Amino acid sequence: MGISLQQMLRQTSMDTKRPLMGHSTAKKFVHIAIAILLLFVGSLSGFSVLSVLQKSAKWFPDATSVEYEGSSIHIHHTAVVKLHIGLANATNKPITVEDPLYASCSNRWNGLSLIDLAFFAEAAYFDPLSNDTAQFISTIFDNELGDVHIHLPKLNTKTGSKLDFFEAYIPMLNTSVISVRGTDIWRFTDFIEDVKMFFEPVVFAVLSSIFPTIRIWPDVTFSTLIELYSELIGLFGLQHESWYYHELLDYVTSLKDRKVVLTGHSMGGGIARLVGSIVGTPSVTFSPPGFVQSYSKLIHHIGGTSMKVDRATLHHHSFAVIPEYDPITMIDAQAGMTQKISCDTPHLSMQLSCHMLEGTLCNLVEHCGSPRRRISSCRFEHNIASVTEDFLPKLLAAVCKPEILVSLAVAAAIMLSMILRRRHRRMYSPVPSPTHRRRKKSQSPDRHSQSSRGKTQPAHPSRHVRRNSVI
Template sequence: MGEGEGCGSLLPQMPSLRHGFKLLRTALWYICFPEEVTVYIDPIIRFIFTVYHLPPIALVLALTHSGLERIVWVLIVPVAQQMEKQPYDSSCMTTFMLGMYHIFLLILPYSTLGVAVATLGHKVLHCFLETMVDAHSTHQGKDYPLFAARLRFIMQDRQRYYIFLVVLFLLVSVALSGLHTDLLVAWPAREPWVVSGAWCIIALQVSFVWGSAISHPELPPHPFIWRRIVGIGDGEFARFFCGTWWKSYIHYMRYIAIEMVALIAFVALFFRGPLYVLSSSVELVMYLNMPHLVGHAVVSISASIINIQCSLNWLRRHSDAVIPVIFIASPFQLLLFRAMLYFRHHQMTVLLLIGVNVLFIQRVIDLVREFDVTEAGSVYWKYVDKDEPIPPYLSVILENAYETKSSHVDVASLDYLIDIKAMKIHRDGEEVDLERKQITEYGNAHSFIWDGRFYAYTVPRMISVQSSRHFGGKHFRRVYILLRMITSCCLMAFTALVMGLLFQAAFPQLHPLPVRVSVSADGNALTVDHIVLRMHLLSGRADVTPTLPIASSAMGSASAAFKWHNATSLGEDWYSSLCARTFHDISIWEISLLALASYLSNDDEVKEMLDFMSMHMGSDWVVRERHGKDCISIDSSTQPTGWDGYYDFYSAKHDLSIIAVSGTDMTSFRDFLIDVNVFFEVVLYHLLSNIIPGAVILPSELIADLIRLASLPAAKNREPETWETLISSRNTNLRVCENNNYRRDFFADVYNHLAFVGSRPNPPKHVLLTGHSLGGAVASVIGSRMGIHAVGFSAPGISLSRKKFGIDLENIHKFVTRVISSHDIFPMIGGSGGEEHHVECLAKTRELCHAMEFLVGTLWRSCGSIRARYPSIHSVV
């Protein structure tokens, strides 16, 4: 088939098609797009389609975080655990420095991989942020200006166009291979109106582009011949499409979308109701941003590949610059090659490192190129009228065009219009003459290695991973600077947590105990000394005055922090359902004391607390051995994690085991990493729901799906046996260890412990899980999966994260109980679910409303029935 034969039958009919589209536009144009209305609603529509770019940006941020978390939990946490077994001696400075050097060597490959993941995430984040700014920007009367500039840049050359098509094919293939089930099966089945509406609107927009293009009077003749499309010849079609047509019609794409969304919402209103219409409209707008997002990603990746090709071509022409490039890049190349060797059995990891290495080499070449066009290099460019030097990033582009005798510069720019033949540049509305001065002949770049100015210019820019972002306009530059600040701060904070984890493991004296327990000599007073406050449990024979509690050194007197005078009379309950709530004849207050005991890391202090409870409350709790490692490991995904943040308290009187899971230790970097690991995605959603209009009413199923996607979960986990199945089974063999999800499910050992206890010949008749804050959330997750009741105190919800942990919503409502204090922000995270009891915060400062000691005191002061049940306890202060 010859060129143009595929559309030969269409070309004779072109005049009649144009006439038909003109009649249609005359009939409908001003009905659909009246200019008076457009002037007022355009800012609103522009804002809507801009702000709904935030969800995919947040998704990329969450995916980057999940990648870094996987590195930490799979690679670095085992190193920290090994250090805990063989800590370093910090009493001698030499030993201390050798220990730090050993830590550096151990984590060097992992740090290199982490930097690679962070670099990739930063690049994708920048691309998506550019897309958002591009959706809101107008440049010289043209909407989506950066997309148009890059698309025109690609369409000017056949090779660039082929790169664009290959990138488009690969990107779509990767997306479909990873998300085909969600995109093509799950989401269409759950939201058929939304998915069908999105495809219809996209089809209508494509038809509009086609119709408005072929009906335009300035359409070049024979526009759809392949040679004309790919830019061979005069590039007339690229100028028409990315210039004339784009300026006239591209902004109507938003109006088509918003009017169709309104029409679909109006029709759906008669079938589904207003709330469904609102949530589906929000989903629809998010989906309609996808074509722009994908298109911008493709042209951005294509432009990056073209820039890499340009840098390598320059290095091939200037072989004398190879030595400076190698000299600057070699230290970082050694780190990357060492990491590739370390991860040589993991193909995707090696591929990631190779890709980052290519980007790094390109940046080093560009830095050498930039230095070569400064006053210390070979060529010097300046503005004639102002006699000032042209910045190196622009001089590189000019010199490349001058050297290759090209009529076009190899960059897509919004700020500059360059005529290299006339040696003129248009910037800020003025035309400026250019002058090129040859300082030395090419071929002397190898001498840069002896010039201190070369290192002063290149090394800081290379260490900070700076790249040129000067051609996208001032708005895009500001966004890039803001992004660099945010990502740098986040990465430094995350790095600080990881280093703190390692140092606390290597030097145990850096980890003070946050909670201590002491019992008076006569056994009549128990003192819980927390890092934020101090609490006393006093019997009737105690020597300490209950109204004047001893103060914690951290927060001042407890009496000044709490409204201790608010108390019910004996037998009176402020919260009747909560105060009367028992689990297997154990009161909610006794369970709260065991949740508090889980914070203790000293077994002797735990025994002291249980002895006090036995003496004054009539309990018989004992601590049983942990069995988190008593299981069969078949591969790395089923290895026990070694986490020991839980206790098994057993009561023979009730034949009951209470598994108490500890919450966040505020002096432990590891616990802060655990918090970030568990709650990052859902906290990000809560932040977005306060920014994006309508995000709060999105279906919880969709949010749960996105949170699961963002968490990069392992393959589908094996469903653990429920407690009822375990105790009814006669199989006493060791079970296979629970999947640890790349060790990110640090609490997998609790599953293993319960599976071991439940499979023994005489398991306890009843089991209960409890915990405070993080511990309550972990207890809720385990309880929902194993069919065990879980009681969480001030615990975040897990309903939004249920698919991340493989939990059915029905089980959350059936097995989870939460006690929530007012003004406590942590239980607001994660969504509600299960049985919930709310109590009023009696603290004078809201920061204390989350403290477990406060909840213990609140239950005691608010529940007269509890005080009547334990008459030996005189007061809690």
């Protein structure tokens, strides 16, 4: 015979301490979320500490270097990427393409081609305190643009600024090309600013993988939520007072007697597009992150004054080159006109090679040709193993500095003292007496003995409390 209703109710009331199904899974999700949050906070705090140490030690190594060898130019970027450019001469013929393969190959911005602006974007990665930028521009264009006046702002990342950019004024075209440097792996401040600017879109992207219905939301919904969140944290005084694109915005608005074209790569491209949309200036960028969702947050307060956001300006005068498989371009949503290009090395470094400007430049030269007939060859190398050759010597040289060694010693001493203190507490913690343990054991009987006792000697119905009783 089946189990009676009374027995079912009695069994249910006896198993009240058994966790409901799904609780363990929910706890795992909560633990994972907390671990990710702690990892994020720890990483951000670590970058903040490293940024302060870097500024105090004034340690700003150059991520990009350029060498000239005859009719060849060799660019080394981040100890992983190498770009070899061959200049055309009587022996080496320039690269020509009878029928350009990309629709944007014939586009011109104040007389400048897409490849011209890619070279200007590449020059932004050179040392701002050296003559590398002016020499590179002069060698690449060989006076075809006439005299190009390079102006490097006195305030840069090595002298207290958060942003690196330069102006190349071309009197022949009455045009200034302002090129913004992207994220530099040797600048810890860059990583912090990147997180501040694009934290919310990344969170929404992660949530959309867990809750797929989020993907059908329009971009204006994300933008509104991000702006509301920004205003909410502003009520608690946690809002970022001044985004670091304001230096570039002030510089661009000061140029009144000439045309301006903004360019840049990666985060530099994103900042160039943002400033271009604010002042109505054309921008030609390479591998930039999108900014449709975070636009309202970024320009909600400009110079301390609130302004009306016109979303239509996002798509005005904006052009971006987007390589396929590029993970950075998948952040947020793209705006304006975009040119998708192929990636020749999607198998290298988890597709991060597709993000490198050097690879994009060679791809454009191969598919569009050399518009000024100056480039005879372009070869892109991406070798992660070269880090051991270039990166480790620089790291060892930096760590061996006295101020860095002192900082590391202080941090190690603090960690060691915390570990020893915890160990001391464990060793000298009071041990309960046997009488106290017996008394505690008698006061709190074991759950297993109760359950076994309940199975062998069922409680009387009148003494049992039916929590789930429906009678």
